Amino acid sequence: MTNIDETGEFLKSLGFPRLNIHATARHHDFISSSKRILVIGPMGSGKTEFAARIWRDSRVALKKKEVVKRLTSTANVDRRNVFVVRSALDKSRFPDYPEDALAYRGGYEQCGNRIGAIKDSFGLEVLIAENPEVGTWIIDEAAFFDERLAYLTKDEAESRGLCFIFPTLLLNFRREIFNQTARLLLDTATDVVPLTAYCEHEECLRDSLYTYRYYLVDNQECPALYFDPLIIIGGDRTKHDGREPDYCTRCDDHHYLPAKEYTFFTLKPFGELAARGNISPLFAELAAFQGKIEESRLYSSILGRCSEGIEREMLMNSLKVPLIAERALIYLYAEQNLLSEEQMRFFIQKLDLDRDYLSKRLADNRRPLAL
Numbered sequence: 001m002t003n004i005d006e007t008g009e010f011l012k013s014l015g016f017p018r019l020n021i022h023a024t025a026r027h028h029d030f031i032s033s034s035k036r037i038l039v040i041g042p043m044g045s046g047k048t049e050f051a052a053r054i055w056r057d058s059r060v061a062l063k064k065k066e067v068v069k070r071l072t073s074t075a076n077v078d079r080r081n082v083f084v085v086r087s088a089l090d091k092s093r094f095p096d097y098p099e100d101a102l103a104y105r106g107g108y109e110q111c112g113n114r115i116g117a118i119k120d121s122f123g124l125e126v127l128i129a130e131n132p133e134v135g136t137w138i139i140d141e142a143a144f145f146d147e148r149l150a151y152l153t154k155d156e157a158e159s160r161g162l163c164f165i166f167p168t169l170l171l172n173f174r175r176e177i178f179n180q181t182a183r184l185l186l187d188t189a190t191d192v193v194p195l196t197a198y199c200e201h202e203e204c205l206r207d208s209l210y211t212y213r214y215y216l217v218d219n220q221e222c223p224a225l226y227f228d229p230l231i232i233i234g235g236d237r238t239k240h241d242g243r244e245p246d247y248c249t250r251c252d253d254h255h256y257l258p259a260k261e262y263t264f265f266t267l268k269p270f271g272e273l274a275a276r277g278n279i280s281p282l283f284a285e286l287a288a289f290q291g292k293i294e295e296s297r298l299y300s301s302i303l304g305r306c307s308e309g310i311e312r313e314m315l316m317n318s319l320k321v322p323l324i325a326e327r328a329l330i331y332l333y334a335e336q337n338l339l340s341e342e343q344m345r346f347f348i349q350k351l352d353l354d355r356d357y358l359s360k361r362l363a364d365n366r367r368p369l370a371l
Contacts, residue, residue, distance in 0.1 A: 020191045028057040030072040030079040030136065033161035036188055038304040040170040041195030042249035044213040047167035048104035051084070051138045054165060055102060055109045058082040058136065072135070075162030079135030081114075085124060086140050088117040096228035102140075117191065121149040128156060135162055142166035143182040144231070148270055150184035173213035173247075174226060174257060215321045219244045222317040223256035225298075225324070226263045227331040229361045242322045243357060258315040262301035265327055271338035279343065282332075286351055289325040298324070326353050326361075334367035344369060 008018055019038075029035075039047045061068065061080040072079045084102050100115050101108040114134075118124050124139070142149060143166075155163040158323045166185055172178045177186075186192075199208040199233040213224040216239065224245060232245055239246055259267075270282040287298035299319060321327075329347055334338040339347075348355065348371060362369050 012143065015187075016188055017189070019189060021194065028054045030058070030061050030163075031167055033074050033079065033135075033163065034157040035163045035190045036157055036185075036193040037163070037165045037193060038170070038189045038193065039165060039167040040072050040183060041194045042171075042197055042208055043169070043199070043247045044106070044249045045195040045197040047195060048102065048140060049106070050193065051140065051165060051167045052104055052107070052109045054101050054136070054138065055082055055084065055338070074135070076133055077135040077161055078133060079136045079161075079163050079250055081107045081112075081131075082136045082138060083113040083127065083131055083134045084111050085127065086115070086117050087125070087144050087185065095101075098365045102138075103252065118145070121152050124149065125152060128162075136165065137162060138165045138167070140167055142168040142185055143170070143178045143365050144168075145178075145181060147181045147184050149181060150188045154188045169208060169211060173211050173224060174228060174260070175210050175255065177280075179230070192339065197249040199254055200249035201250060201254040202253055204251060206251040206253075208249040208251045210250055210252075210255045212255050213225045213245045214248075214256075215242045216240045217317075217320045217322075220317055221314070221317070222321050222322065223258055223314060223328065225258055225318050225321070226260040227267055229330045229365055230335055231364045231366075233363065233364045242320070256311075256314045256318075258302050258318040261297060261305060262298050263331075266297045266301065266334060267331070268338070271332035271336055274332075274343060275338045275340075283347070283350070285329060286325040286347060289328070293319055323354055323357055325351060326358050329353070330361050330365065331370075334362055340351040343367060346370070 012018060041047055058080050061072065069078060069080075095345075097103040097108045098110055100110050100112055102115060103109055116127050118127065128134075128137070128230075139145070139149070139153075157164060168182065168185070169178050170182050170186065177183050196207045196209055199206045209354050213228065215222045215224065219240070222242070222297065228245075234244060266285070270285060270339045273279075274282045284298055285298070289298070293299050302315050306315050329339065329344060333344050347353065348358065359369070359371055
């Protein structure tokens with residue numbers, strides 16, 4: 001058995017499907033039907049730009065003679081007809097471009113009436129019904145939609161010959177499968193195109209696979225804590241606000257992720273105690289975040305898990321990010337489902353937490369709470 005076969009068998013044993021992995025230099029294949037193509041890579045690796053290349057390829061392919069249409073069509077569906085789908089929630093990305101633009105870092109393609117925005121897979125179903133001649137669907141940042149999307153696109157591909165292209169993050173800033181939607185897209189995909197980028201650390205030129213989230217506080221790079229809210233909707237421009245994150249792509253050595261061990265050793269167990277009625281340990285930890293961070297278990301955990309030098313400096317910088325108590329509560333409530341609404345309101349009131357930040361981030365993570 002070759003190394004490639006062994007790798008395939010190993011991935012299969014972990015529950016990952018066999019996929020056709022492609023180089024990125026070829027023009028798009030509009031002849032093959034029923035494909036679900038994952039275009040994956042960290043932020044800044046060119047996923048949306050790759051999608052824009054497919055749009056440009058379609059403009060060329062549509063100029064071919066009628067004989068080509070017979071090759072690229074299934075019934076009344078022509079895969080040279082491309083439609084771009086974006087999230088209706090992400091209005092702030094690339095605000096300087098036209099409304100009909102498929103925008104990426106460094107440029108855009110105007111798609112006219114072949115671009116639309118949806119909130120969920122039901123919105124995609126409507127778009128497909130309204131555009132029965134479209135054979136190729138580009139769904140930008142597909143992992144941000146509900147998990148039903150994976151099976152809707154699979155059914156449409158297999159029943160009607162449609163092709164779907166998913167430029168999306170597969171891994172989140174924690175270097176984990178982004179969510180259940182990402183996992184199901186991987187499970188139902190037929191092809192994957194992996195993209196990489198240079199590590200954006202100023203002293204590194206290695207290949208990067210990971211998206212790195214950080215905050216700028218007093219012009220210092222402060223890595224996001226592991227329990228930072230999973231989804232934060234916002235633009236791609238640099239921000240100098242400790243409430244709003246910045247992103248770049250980093251290699252293994254320069255991707256800092258503080259408090260992962262703390263989250264599972266301390267924060268989540270405290271949330272589980274609160275779920276069983278004992279809120280005292282969690283309350284004390286959140287109170288320490290509010291002004292006596294050195295007395296928190298978070299502080300001692302990070303300090304004790306890194307050696308002297310730049311790594312310690314970077315990891316300890318994470319404690320300079322504001323609203324740590326709010327971030328911890330969002331993780332326990334919206335992501336782990338450990339706290340009740342009543343408990344959330346109790347902590348928010350007693351600790352005088354930032355209601356505006358909590359409302360926005362809980363809405364981003366689809367767990368809105370009236371505060």
